[in-house]
Amino acid sequence: MAPTYLSNDRAAVDSFLDKFDVFLIDCDGVLWSGDHVYDGIPETIAMLRAKGKRTVFVTNNSTKSREEYLKKLSKLNIPADAEDIFGSAYSSAVYISRILKLPQGKNKVFILGEKGIESELDAENVPHIGGTDPNFKRDITDADFKGLADGSLLDPEVGVVLAGLDYHFNYLKVAHGLHYLKRGAKFLATNTDSTLPMHHDFFLGAGSVMAPLVNASGQKPLELGKPSQAMMDAVEGKFQLNRQRTCMIGDRLNTDIKFGVDGKLGGTLHVLTGVDNKAAWEKEDAIAVPSFYADTLSDLRIAE
């Protein structure tokens, strides 16, 4: 069925809002692009909350912890509570500590990623190496090649390689990840978005940053962010939501909309301020089709 267009249609927006109690909202490409918040977004979120809706921010961006996300939301005047934020770094940390439950002596995580992942692993008491460690911020040397090949540079306690968006990826760090995978570490990813919306443009997303690891190892990571239903199950468990009365809002079909469709939510809303345009779901082999769409999330303000 073709999605219902909400922009400039008061009746459609009212009916849309009546259908749902909870909105799961993607951030990059929906609320903002980089540090640029879209027009009317703070007011739109405030309007939803004033109507008694629960707004949960569900993001695949793993560079920030929930706490740092809360700071960003506040800075951009978007009303939110700490417990309303659910990121892929948090989702991954919870999966590792509560589901994987690695044995002592094999429970360290090698991180290809940023501070957000480190903070969330710390919060779950999961030991980790790599990540933002300044020792990895350098060129690879012949001694590194040797030490990786003979294993002397590798920490025998590493049981997981967790990859996410990393602005500091380099040959040395990726070569470490590759060698941990070759020695049997599990390969997990916070998310595999290929691009990252920023400054009204697209840069390299987590999926692109970890592509060397996937390519060289021949392994694909288990994804723990959208559209993985491991994340949906975790969100449902935490917020005790009624899926029929829940709507996923996002800008990407292959992460956000697929996440909502696969999770059998009551609905999905595609906003056109981010990665995908209408053509993406109009084509025959679209990965997922939303039930609603709007030019921007702020178009819901017609219901104010």
Added chain:
Amino acid sequence: MAPTYLSNDRAAVDSFLDKFDVFLIDCDGVLWSGDHVYDGIPETIAMLRAKGKRTVFVTNNSTKSREEYLKKLSKLNIPADAEDIFGSAYSSAVYISRILKLPQGKNKVFILGEKGIESELDAENVPHIGGTDPNFKRDITDADFKGLADGSLLDPEVGVVLAGLDYHFNYLKVAHGLHYLKRGAKFLATNTDSTLPMHHDFFLGAGSVMAPLVNASGQKPLELGKPSQAMMDAVEGKFQLNRQRTCMIGDRLNTDIKFGVDGKLGGTLHVLTGVDNKAAWEKEDAIAVPSFYADTLSDLRIAE
């Protein structure tokens, strides 16, 4: 037809050597692993030359120019002449200067790669940026994100992104490459080997280093190294070889052996000192099957 096994079979080796005048020989994984030359290799090459065979080194490794390759061969006591070396950096430079023939004002090459590519482009008088420029050896900043998004950091004369093995790839460099591609630059690759044999182990090859660019852009590069027949045509043109009397020797099915099979050479020899083992061509959907195989290239010395 199952390949003929040459190791420890004097009659088979004699018959093999009689069939060919020219041997195209891959380097990494055949002659050496990193800086470690395999046992008996210098003597084997000397033996082939003593029998009047032409030995041409055909390598996908783009980090070294032909001149640097000659130095490496000499250092490892492998007899060679400068004109007997054919690398993917050289092949790419020739393709850009003599086949692409970019218009003035749109003829710069942005390099994701090392010195070897720069030297070969210089030899063909092709202007280039990126590569080993120290200005790219740093973290990406918010000003970079802005300048790439609005184009102010981009050189309008870039018409090609040429990617090869780069030990210094990082977010900043790859983001530049991505934005040149988005503005219509042609995407070329010296080669797309996923791994690099070194110290009896495997590291990230060119294909893995450029994987972020492929993943984020959704574009695949035109490959100019093995198994691309653009490289075979260039080799044939330069050496005036009789393909029926030529044999390709290598360790990888998807580059070396496929290169020889697609090029309709008289034969291919797979040596087991590198990436692929016998199982790779024994399986039903093997990408290419060699006509001969041996445990190591040095096993040809039985004919001495």
